[in-house]
Amino acid sequence: MKKILALLLALTMVFALVACGNPGAAGTGTPNTDTPTTGTPGSETPERKTGKILFCSSLTDGPQYEAYTTYLDTILDELGYTWELVIGDPSNDPAGNLTAVRNAMTNNVVGLITAQDGGLAEIMAEYPDMYVVGFMTDMAGVFGEGGTSAACMENDHFLGTVGDQYISGESLGKLYFDIVVEQGYQKVSTVTFPPFAYPNLMVADVTFRALVAEYNKTAAKPIEIVGDVEVLMFEPLSDAYFMDASRKDLDAVVAPIAGCSFVYPTLKAAIEAGTISADTKLITSGFDSDESLLADFGGDGVIQSIVIGGVESIIWPVVMLDNAVQGKLPADYAGPEQVDSAIFLIDSREDMDKVISDSLLYTGDAAHIAADWNTVKTYLTSYNENASYAALKEYLASDALTVDGLK
């Protein structure tokens, strides 16, 4: 009986394997060539090279992951590519990422969009013909001088990287300073992740404190920053944090990290327990579609601002990859660089309602894609001979992919 059952299970597995297999993903040895049904407006239909694009991510669920999935499904299908998720090492270990990419490699892979930077130089050395673009990574310390993936910047198949929000810690610190001033908070504390993992976040904190010090020289109502920055070792903020008497009457906790998960639960519990003032607010990063958390946003809610990298910044790697695969990088493209993502700042209840009803981030619905197929074509040299790199950068920095740009 045992053996029969085992045999049945094994047979079921074989049939499942064959059924699950996607013959469409089969490689042909060289990138496929086919003709898309949509051509450049006003010009002849271009002949295009296609193939498979790998998306290496540490995310495998959640609203941001769903948004990326919808976007890639929609736009890459229009372009004639297939794509596949590669689950990178959760801790960004170089060997783990290389193994993940190696295992997913088939001979029709033409490009890699990677949110994991560990081991990228080795990956590129192993697959020299594959084009690579970084996406949503805090890569300033990795691609900069002395960084472990600095060699990528010298590789002509590396097409640059889009940071998660601002590449520069100074810009991030300035953004949070502006929010604090605009909201009129006068007593705040700061929380961040360790600098060995996220060096730019520590730069942001230093910048934030310097700006506050400068502001206080002339301000009628100076801002007090309570204590040193609290560094979380990737664990939620401790309950003990709010037991310190100096934090009982904070106006806000400034946490440019995934604060919805790492700070909000502790802060909310402290408010409910009466340990701290009920008016203490949270300014943070990271987006969570949990209903109770969204209900506690804006107005009298605890969370007042959320800043994240705009999910549709993924237009950048898609455009860069396709231009490279077609062998038509824009004439004004001078080499890889680190660029800021679109900044998705949600800082009012109205903003949040708009995000819930109209954004790809929340709905995961292709109908809410802002950087749609017609927009993408504008930046593809194979569809628009006037497409330029500068225009793509300008688009990413514009309001089009921000909360204000939601239709």
Add this chain to the structure above:
Amino acid sequence: MEKKRKLRPDRQWLRHHAASLTAYGGLIFCVVLFTVLTPMFGESIWSERKLATLMSNVIVTALMSVGAVFVYALGNMDISIGRQVGLYATLMVLLGNSTGSLLLPIVLCVALSVVFAVINGAAGDLLKMHPIIPSLVLMFFLMGVNSLIYVKLDTRNIALTAMPHDVFKSPWLMLAVLAAEVLIVSYLFRYTRFGKYARAIGANQVATRQCGVNLIRYKIIAYIIMGVCVVVASLFQMGYTGAASDATGTGFEMDVMVALILGGMPLSGGMRSKVSCAVVGAFTFALLDVGLPMIGIPTKVTFLIKALIFLVVIYITCRKKDGVLPR
């Protein structure tokens, strides 16, 4: 009194070798399956590139698992292996960069592995606790040490820049080192008293002690043999990318456990423990990792399939009716 039913010799043989047959059968099944299916999807698993990928996938787990056979034969397991790999790889990069050679870091790592072996091998008996507890403590200790190193370095990744590391990517070198390790460990395991006592301790610790065997001594030796194999594995782990990170080695102890179970290793140790379990299990696991994406299985689904296969192997190799693991 009811007479115990005697099995026919062929059935006895089958029952005796069920775990081995399942393990070898599983490997052969995977080889045949992917040999037939992968060409239909564009690239054969026997292509040079995929064989190199297979070898690099298998090497670290196999090197660790082969050494771990000694410890599993005792009926013990060491869950600090992953963190040991992390520390050794980090030391190899740091000292390799500062001295321009890997000799010193390798010697240091071997010395450390002996210290860890003494802790793991002796603490259980001396402190009258389950042997997994010292390895758990060691795991957390090494995790802390590794974290402190990277906090001090102010980075998450470090790269070996003082010397080339491409030699460690050679599939032929991997194969040669693995073959050498298998031969040496097999010899020690089958033909020396170290291996015989390790199996005897796993089979019946009390009887072995009554026979005059110094349990602590032979347990420590078993852990030392595994420790040296872990250092060799760390060398290839580091050489794979020429880098180490604060996460290097995370979860490797589970890889070893899975490889050994897939290979038919009895978790209770004892006389049926075999070195071949480590090799067969590691190759089966790596074949699934490499082969499943080649036939178009999405990455997320591969985890499910591997879990199902693991379940089937456990089901077949579990000999105790109410048991949950092979014994």
